[in-house]
Amino acid sequence: MGGFAWEDARLAEFENTGPGAHGTGPQLDTAPDPARWLADPEPAGAGRVIVISDSTASPYPAERAPRAGWADHLSELTGRETINRAISGASTKSFIDEGWWDLALADLRAGDVLAIGFGHNDPKPDHRFADPFTAHPANLRRFIVAARSRGATPVLLTPVERRTFDGGRLRSSHGGYPQAVRDVARAEGVALVDLGRASAARWQELGEESTKELFMWVEPGAYPYYPDGERDDTHFSEVGARVVAGMVAEGLRDIGVID
Structure with missing residues (x-):
């Protein structure tokens, strides 16, 4: 994508070596066209944006600077009130099991956008594990159904890419999870922001040092x-x-869920 110039962490997300992950995955194209699937999206009106995700999006206290989560900057770039319910270390499974989903769901109201972005922790071989072919898609569908039942618009985000270079080439670090998200988006007619492909293209363009x-x-x-x-x-x-x-803001505009 073009057009953009330049609670405390509980669990680390540095390396993804659990089931479904590829530590040395296939090379990514240098500048893929970020794919977006959109099947009759529900118009979102002028509601808020509720973000459920992991530590890449979650808020951090001032003493952790310069570390920051992307969701804390979304409001200034969309003009929409944003409620950041992202939790550091969360997978789709732990987000549900630990009660964070119940809190986010209580925030949702008609006209809101629910931005759903997981995949960094679902491969972890512990209580957070959610298989990319079964549990992970099922959890995404749970979020989708609940959002729609409240008159909110669900939007799926593929996981933002890590800075994983090998010989100057960026490599995928999320195994089968990005494709699982795309498949659910197509099957359920849910708007998709392919943040994984967009970020991969940007990191490759900027290069390993920059x-x-x-x-x-x-x-x-x-x-x-x-x-x-x-x-x-x-x-x-x-x-x-x-x-x-x-x-993310550009993607939400491109798929028509915000102005």
């Missing part, structure tokens, strides 16, 4: 919370969070 600014690559002593520095290719800096929020 993308460090967008992620949590922090030099020792630069910030009090990170005295030893940080080398994190999953979570975003303030700059990166704004870039990703811009992709």
Whole structure:
């Protein structure tokens, strides 16, 4: 996509090595056209945007700066009130099991947009695991059905890509989960923002060195919370969070659920 210039973390999301993940997946195209499937989307009116997701989108306290989640920048880029219900470390399964979905559902009302973005933690081989062919799609459908029953518009997001370069080429880090999201979107007639493909194209375009600014690559002593520095290719800096929020905002406009 073009047109955009530049609670506390509970569980780490640095490497994705659980079932359904490919640590050295196939190379991505340098500039894929981010696919968006849209089958008779429900008009969203002028409602709010409710985000359910993981630590790539979740809020962080000021002392964790410059780490930031993209959902905290969405309101300024869409002009819509945004309720950020993303939870660090969450998968679709744990988001439901731990009661976070009940809280998000209580927020939903007619005319709202429910932005659903998981996939970083569903492969983890622990209580969060949700198989990409069974449980993960079933959980997505649960979110979709509940949103529609309240007159809200569900939107699926493929997981934003990590900064995983190999010899200058970005590699996929999410296994079968992005395609599972696309398949559910098509089957259920749900609007899709293919954030995975959009971000992969952007990271490849910027390159291995320039993308460090967008992620949590922090030099020792630069910030009090990170005295030893940080080398994190999953979570975003303030700059990166704004870039990703811009992709999401553009995607929501392109599929017609916001003006």
